[in-house]
Amino acid sequence: MSAWDPTTAPDTALGLLSNARRRSVVKTIAANGGMATRQALVKAIVEDETGESIADAKTGCVQEAHISLYHCHLPKLSQHGIVDHNRETGEVVLSDDGEALKAAVETAEDTIGASRKAIEDFYR
Structure with missing residues (x-):
């Protein structure tokens, strides 16, 4: 059962996307x-x-x-059906809802990038 529906819970989606580590x-x-493993996620976050x-x-x-x-972060994403996190093995799997949220992450980042460019262009 999915705990997150992007068509009925935009506040939930935006809340999940509000944290850089969850993105x-x-x-x-x-x-x-x-x-991915939890260790691979830690590595990506630390390096980023x-x-x-x-x-x-x-x-x-x-x-x-x-x-x-x-x-x-992993419990929150798991609670909303975005990932399945096996605490014993450290394996984290993206659900179908996670794929939908990934598309929302990409859209948000594209929008932010376009907004930054527009602001930079305006102040040149």
Whole structure:
């Protein structure tokens, strides 16, 4: 049973998309064929946020990303039917609703990019 319907719950979709880490989770899993490990998600988030490889990132940054995924972001995405997260194995699978949310992420990012360009052009 799906807990998220983009046609009846736009506030829920926007709430899920409001956090950069949740957007990163959806994009990373989608880019990996619909499945990723929790460690791969941590790596993607740390590298995106710090601009460094995970090997060069501070231990606290890596731990904080892992804790926030495990206790906050993955449960929230799972609760809304976007991902299936196996806490024991660390495997995270994108659901059909996750694919729909991925399209919403891409649309939002395209819109933001176009808006930034329009603002930059206006102030030149």
